[in-house]
Amino acid sequence: AQSVTQLDSQVPVFEEAPVELRCNYSSSVSVYLFWYVQYPNQGLQLLLKYLSGSTLVKGINGFEAEFNKSQTSFHLRKPSVHISDTAEYFCAVSDDRGSTLGRLYFGRGTQLTVWP
Amino acid sequence: SAVISQKPSRDICQRGTSLTIQCQVDSQVTMMFWYRQQPGQSLTLIATANQGSEATYESGFVIDKFPISRPNLTFSTLTVSNMSPEDSSIYLCSAGDRNMNTEAFFGQGTRLTVV
Numbered sequence: 738a739q740s741v742t743q744l745d746s747q748v749p750v751f752e753e754a755p756v757e758l759r760c761n762y763s764s765s766v767s768v769y770l771f772w773y774v775q776y777p778n779q780g781l782q783l784l785l786k787y788l789s790g791s792t793l794v795k796g797i798n799g800f801e802a803e804f805n806k807s808q809t810s811f812h813l814r815k816p817s818v819h820i821s822d823t824a825e826y827f828c829a830v831s832d833d834r835g836s837t838l839g840r841l842y843f844g845r846g847t848q849l850t851v852w853p
Numbered sequence: 854s855a856v857i858s859q860k861p862s863r864d865i866c867q868r869g870t871s872l873t874i875q876c877q878v879d880s881q882v883t884m885m886f887w888y889r890q891q892p893g894q895s896l897t898l899i900a901t902a903n904q905g906s907e908a909t910y911e912s913g914f915v916i917d918k919f920p921i922s923r924p925n926l927t928f929s930t931l932t933v934s935n936m937s938p939e940d941s942s943i944y945l946c947s948a949g950d951r952n953m954n955t956e957a958f959f960g961q962g963t964r965l966t967v968v
Binding site: 778780783841843844845846 | 896901947958
């Protein structure tokens with residue numbers, strides 16, 4: 738089975754500073770990788786995903802992530818954050834086996850708080 | 854892509870009662886999933902709902918407590934039975950299909966409070 742580790746439960750940062758949210762995974766098969774964002778009292782919204790190809794993927798709201806197969810990591814970055822980026826961020830993985838298509842394994846989440 | 858409508862969006866229920874949550878997808882999907890997000894926690898998969906067959910439950914979840922229906926390729930329900938305060942959580946429906954390029958789409962969730 739897959740597992741996901743988000744190394745930081747909380748990341749406080751000042752507005753306009755860069756941020757990196759860390760995510761490591763373990764799997765015995767090829768995986769797809771995702772970052773989701775959850776704003777207060779809302780559902781999950783996909784930020785970006787890695788399926789194949791270029792290891793640097795760009796998502797919405799200026800976020801990007803880099804897939805590093807050797808380090809089994811998929812860290813999320815943004816060069817300059819805004820107060821509106823304050824939310825919970827979840828890293829997730831799935832695999833391409835037909836029997837589990839769409840089934841996601843989530844990390845515990847990282848609360849990003851942006852201060853003025 | 855897919856749009857998932859989940860209802861109710863929130864409810865406050867008495868202990869010992871049951872609540873059925875509905876999940877409607879605007880297109881046919883192969884896989885539907887039900888997750889639970891307890892306060893301050895990540896998402897935990899309850900079960901996978903396949904059309905025309907019994908749901909597959911994850912360890913720690915049983916059909917008697919969380920019966921699931923999947924009558925067609927666009928709809929599923931999750932019932933939380935004989936509720937206790939420990940069942941207070943957000944319940945999220947998700948759908949996936951090869952036509953969606955492996956992305957899983959989520960409903961807005963049902964925020965359940967058991968008193």
